[in-house]
Amino acid sequence: MSAAAGSHTTLSVLVENRSGVLARVSGLFARRGFNILSLAVAPSDDERFSRINLVVDVAENSVEQITKQLFKLVNVVKITELHPADSVERELLMLTVAAGAEMRSAVVELVDIFGGKIVDVGSSAITVMLSGEPGALDDFEALMRPYGILELQRTGRVALPRTSKAS
Amino acid sequence: MTKMTGAQALIKSLEMEGVEVVFGLPGGCILPAYDPILDSPIRHILVRHEQGAGHMAEGYAHVTGRPGVAMVTSGPAATNLVTPLCDAYMDSVPMVAITGQVSRPVIGTDGFQECDTVGITRSVTKHNELVMDPDEIPLAVRQAFHLATTGRPGPVLLDVPKDVLQAQVDWSWPSDREVTESLPGYRPTVKGHPRMIKEAARLIASAHRPVIYAGGGILKARAADALRELAERTGIPVVTTLMARGAFPDDHPLCLGMPGMHGNYAAITAMQQADLLVALGTRFDDRVTGNVATFAAGAKVVHVDIDPAELGKIRQPDVPIVGDCRQVVAEIVRALATAELPDLSEWRSRISGWQQQFPLHYDPPRPGDPLKPQYVMEVLRDQAPEGTILASGVGQHQMWASQYWRFTEPCTWVNSGGLGTMGFAVPAAIGAKVGRPERTVWAVDGDGCFQMTAQELVTASSERIPIKVAILNNAYLGMVRQWQEMFYEERYSEVYLSPDLPDYVKWAEAMGCVAFKVEDPSDVEPVIAKANSVDDRPVVIDFRTDSREKVFPMVPAGASNDDVVVHPSQKPTERKVVQ
Numbered sequence: 001m002s003a004a005a006g007s008h009t010t011l012s013v014l015v016e017n018r019s020g021v022l023a024r025v026s027g028l029f030a031r032r033g034f035n036i037l038s039l040a041v042a043p044s045d046d047e048r049f050s051r052i053n054l055v056v057d058v059a060e061n062s063v064e065q066i067t068k069q070l071f072k073l074v075n076v077v078k079i080t081e082l083h084p085a086d087s088v089e090r091e092l093l094m095l096t097v098a099a100g101a102e103m104r105s106a107v108v109e110l111v112d113i114f115g116g117k118i119v120d121v122g123s124s125a126i127t128v129m130l131s132g133e134p135g136a137l138d139d140f141e142a143l144m145r146p147y148g149i150l151e152l153q154r155t156g157r158v159a160l161p162r163t164s165k166a167s
Numbered sequence: 168m169t170k171m172t173g174a175q176a177l178i179k180s181l182e183m184e185g186v187e188v189v190f191g192l193p194g195g196c197i198l199p200a201y202d203p204i205l206d207s208p209i210r211h212i213l214v215r216h217e218q219g220a221g222h223m224a225e226g227y228a229h230v231t232g233r234p235g236v237a238m239v240t241s242g243p244a245a246t247n248l249v250t251p252l253c254d255a256y257m258d259s260v261p262m263v264a265i266t267g268q269v270s271r272p273v274i275g276t277d278g279f280q281e282c283d284t285v286g287i288t289r290s291v292t293k294h295n296e297l298v299m300d301p302d303e304i305p306l307a308v309r310q311a312f313h314l315a316t317t318g319r320p321g322p323v324l325l326d327v328p329k330d331v332l333q334a335q336v337d338w339s340w341p342s343d344r345e346v347t348e349s350l351p352g353y354r355p356t357v358k359g360h361p362r363m364i365k366e367a368a369r370l371i372a373s374a375h376r377p378v379i380y381a382g383g384g385i386l387k388a389r390a391a392d393a394l395r396e397l398a399e400r401t402g403i404p405v406v407t408t409l410m411a412r413g414a415f416p417d418d419h420p421l422c423l424g425m426p427g428m429h430g431n432y433a434a435i436t437a438m439q440q441a442d443l444l445v446a447l448g449t450r451f452d453d454r455v456t457g458n459v460a461t462f463a464a465g466a467k468v469v470h471v472d473i474d475p476a477e478l479g480k481i482r483q484p485d486v487p488i489v490g491d492c493r494q495v496v497a498e499i500v501r502a503l504a505t506a507e508l509p510d511l512s513e514w515r516s517r518i519s520g521w522q523q524q525f526p527l528h529y530d531p532p533r534p535g536d537p538l539k540p541q542y543v544m545e546v547l548r549d550q551a552p553e554g555t556i557l558a559s560g561v562g563q564h565q566m567w568a569s570q571y572w573r574f575t576e577p578c579t580w581v582n583s584g585g586l587g588t589m590g591f592a593v594p595a596a597i598g599a600k601v602g603r604p605e606r607t608v609w610a611v612d613g614d615g616c617f618q619m620t621a622q623e624l625v626t627a628s629s630e631r632i633p634i635k636v637a638i639l640n641n642a643y644l645g646m647v648r649q650w651q652e653m654f655y656e657e658r659y660s661e662v663y664l665s666p667d668l669p670d671y672v673k674w675a676e677a678m679g680c681v682a683f684k685v686e687d688p689s690d691v692e693p694v695i696a697k698a699n700s701v702d703d704r705p706v707v708i709d710f711r712t713d714s715r716e717k718v719f720p721m722v723p724a725g726a727s728n729d730d731v732v733v734h735p736s737q738k739p740t741e742r743k744v745v746q
Contacts, residue, residue: 016352020297024289031290048351068476074294074314077352 007059008037010087010159013052013070014078017043021075025052028073034066035059038091038156049077053158082159089159092131093141094119098148099126107147114140125150173301174199174332177265178207180308183340186236188212188227188601190220194240195280196267199332212601212630217244219594219623221251225260226598229581230556230606232389234261234315235598241267242280245326246287250588253291255322257585258410259387261315262322263308264292270330271299284326293321301334309346318355319474320387355473359490359498367445367469367486368502374443374467376514377403380426380455383410383584384448384472388492391415391577394447396500402511403445404518406434408455410584411448413574423518427455428722429566432525432731435720437518439728441466448472448492451481452585457728471495527570528734529716538688540564540639540712544571546691547609547637552699555607556581556599558634560592560616563645566718568611579606590619596634597627607635607699614640614664614671621674627705628679635698635706636675641714642666649717666711675707686711 015021022041029036035057044051056066067079082089099107104126111118111128114136120127130140134157141152171179177200181189188210193201204211214220217239224235239248245266255262269278285297294314298307304327311323341349371377385394391414398405398421405415406426415422426434438444444466449455456462459481470477470484471492478487488495529541544567551557557572558581559565565582574580581599583591596610617638627634639645648662675682681701683694685708698706719734 020285020289023286027289062479065476065480071352072474072476074350074353 007057008055009058009063009084010082010089010157011054011056011063011067011070012080012082012159013054013076014044014049015052016075016077017048017050018075021050022052024073024075025054025070028069032061032066032069034061034069038154040156040158053156055157080161082161087159087161089134089157090131091134091137091157092129092155093137094127094129094153095141095144095149096120096125096127096151097144098124098150100124103147107144110140110143116140127151169338170335171338172199172203172332173304173327173334173336175203176301176304176336176338177308177327177332178203178209179338180305180340181209181236182207183305184308184312185233189236189238190214190223190227190598191238192217192220192240192244194244194267196241196269196329197238197244197265197327197332198240198267199329200238200265200267200327212626214594214626215622216620217247218250218590219597219620219626221248221262221264222254222588222591222594222620223598223601223623224262224264225251225255226558226581226595227602228255228260228262228598229595230578230599231602232261232387232578233602234263234312236263236265238265239267240280241269241284242282245282245284248324249288249291250586252288252322252324254583254586254588254591256291256293258583259320259383260322261320263311263315264322264324266324266326267332268297268326268328271328272330274328284324288324291322292324293319295324295326297326297328298331299328301331301336304331304336305339306341306346306349309341310350313346313350314353318353356475356489357473357491357494359471359488359495361498363486363488364495364498364502367471367488367499368506370443370467370469370486371401371403371445371499371503372506372508375509375511376441377401377443377445377511378423378437378441379403379405380408380438380444380446380449381405381411381414382408382447382449384492385411385414386448386577388448388473389577390448390493390496393493393496393500395419397496400500400503401508402515404437404515406430406438407574408449408452409569409582412569412572412580413577416575417573418575423522425569428457428724429570429718429720431522431527431570432720432733433518433521435722435728435731436521438463438466444468446470446472446484447496450477456481457722457726461727461729525720525733525737528719528737530734530736532688532713537711537713538686538691540641540710540716541567541571542688543637543639543691543710543712544568544611546695547611548572550692550695550699551609552607555579555609556603558582558592558596558599558608558610560610560612561587561589562613562616563641563649563716563718564611564613564616564639567639589613589616592616593620593634593636594623596636597623597632600632600634610634610636612636612638613645614638614642614666615644617671618664618669621678624675624678624680624705624707631703633702633705635701635708637708637710638671639712640666640671640709641712641716643714645714646718648714652717654723671707671709675705680705680707682707682709684709684711
């Protein structure tokens with residue numbers, strides 16, 4: 001899921017809010033053999049445009065070529081590269097973990113340590129939500145695994161430039 | 168507000184864009200659009216296969232520079248356009264395709280003749296749109312033509328549902344500004360960066376073994392005159408790629424002709440030995456570069472292209488310049504106005520040496536041998552009336568056509584380079600003749616290619632479009648046969664077509680053409696002369712050519728351009744490359 005340090009970068013792509021634009025972007029990546037590690041998309045503050053946050057693998061293809069090919073899409077308006085070192089990245093994770101009576105307190109302890117929230121409780125499982133840096137989510141996932149993860153969903157990263165660079 | 172149907176708005180929009188001809192074939196979903204055509208000054212040419220309409224639109228665009236327009240119905244008609252769209256996409260041909268679509272409520276329900284046209288053609292068009300709002304038709308058409316003809320030209324598709332064509336619309340014609348504002352993500356860069364241009368001029372003024380590497384973009388930008396000025400100012404020899412033949416005249420002393428996989432030895436070697444490549448409107452395609460790691464290893468690169476994505480895609484340029492070729496080349500010439508330029512006569516004489524040592528060559532026929540295809544090309548060339556336009560299919564015949572013809576004018580060579588579509592010749596020639604009716608148009612085709620799209624000769628006869636077709640009939644899929652001979656130990660798999668099946672003369676006559684069969688060398692000249700004199704219907708000549716002929720020179724796929732395979736009778740006894 002997460003790429004080796006240094007071989008990924010985040011592209012924040014402003015696109016026209018029209019049907020089919022996401023298909024165009026993902027189609028372009030598939031066609032050119034560019035690798036998408038994660039993708040998050042939602043309307044931006046301007047209703048004419050949406051923002052797609054793409055974490056791309058730059059081990060095989062240069063970010064320059066990826067960016068230039070993306071710009072060829074008529075619906076792509078602006079692309080900002082957010083290198084991990086210069087941006088604030090966050091992601092949200094939800095998982096359902098087996099937690100019968102004896103295991104429950106150990107699981108809850110770990111959730112507290114990571115600052116997560118319990119959003120659903122059942123007789124033999126609980127559902128946890130955690131938001132934070134992608135690396136922390138990876139660590140949490142690994143720690144939950146021995147207890148038995150029943151369901152897992154991650155949103156993909158969103159990122160903004162660090163404020164000192166943005167001004 | 169004028170009220171009209173979406174169909175009327177569509178046709179009126181095409182008229183407003185200056186469209187003079189549409190190649191098409193009606194069907195259920197596009198039917199509403201075919202009614203207003205009866206009252207329109209636009210000429211509609213009814214084809215016999217939608218693929219033909221697409222290639223005709225391409226041929227028209229190749230010779231006029233104006234966008235070719237094809238209009239077909241939904242489903243199978245739209246899918247029949249995929250090949251021409253992909254072809255236009257690969258060769259940057261301006262084209263607007265209009266496809267019918269099922270009514271809006273039916274979309275997504277597997278309706279009759281429904282297919283996801285926008286989804287299917289997404290990766291083979293510069294842009295496409297499903298027009299869901301009838302009032303948006305004029306804007307959609309304006310956008311389509313703007314996208315097809317500006318920046319890097321290409322095919323644009325508009326998918327129009329039937330009920331949109333039938334709906335009532337308030338006519339309004341968007342202004343230029345409204346069109347630009349409706350495409351916030353499209354702002355092609357036309358003007359080259361002044362600092363880069365100065366840097367390019369500096370490199371040119373200090374190069375001792377430069378080559379101008381001119382590609383199809385020169386023709387798209389109408390930059391032939393600027394190119395000529397640059398070459399003559401600097402004395403730098405020019406190679407013209409397969410897509411650029413005619414961008415620089417073949418009879419100019421600085422012209423080296425075609426480089427690449429089947430280019431001539433001097434053009435290939437000059438690029439390999441160059442210390443500077445001035446790449447103009449070209450994309451370092453694998454057919455030109457051969458093995459990329461060893462391509463022009465000692466050369467710095469100035470790369471001018473309107474598509475920023477091409478700069479650095481294959482080869483990192485020393486001086487990248489995004490912009491329109493015509494403008495940028497003119498700026499470079501201006502920047503060189505007072506420069507002191509190096510004397511290139513030693514370099515040019517080295518290149519002349521290669522030209523003399525390895526000219527294009529084929530062995531003359533021995534008595535009883537079939538016709539040599541190269542000989543047919545030479546006679547066609549020497550007898551062609553002034554201003555003849557040559558169209559070609561894909562294969563050995565295409566390579567011989569590009570090698571042996573003498574191109575002296577831009578936009579007189581119509582072929583499929585990037586996609587390499589067999590069957591391109593006949594419909595593209597028809598489109599070219601429609602675009603330039605006053606010119607003679609010859610299509611050179613292979614027998615394999617001819618069988619793919621020959622039915623469009625019915626269109627040509629019916630519409631009185633008198634093209635001429637020379638079939639270089641060697642009874643084989645010639646290029647494939649050549650590869651099997653050279654690389655698969657003469658194991659000929661599925662390449663034999665048979666010279667007499669079909670009977671090309673009978674078939675052509677059945678389609679309303681004048682037709683001849685030529686086997687004897689002494690018949691070549693008189694039959695071609697006869698063909699050139701027929702002006703009221705298409706002509707087809709079945710030339711029986713020698714299937715053993717191979718295209719030389721050749722740089723096998725993946726090999727280095729240092730390892731050019733010349734004609735066997737030209738192989739030097741010792742070292743291949745003469746410094």
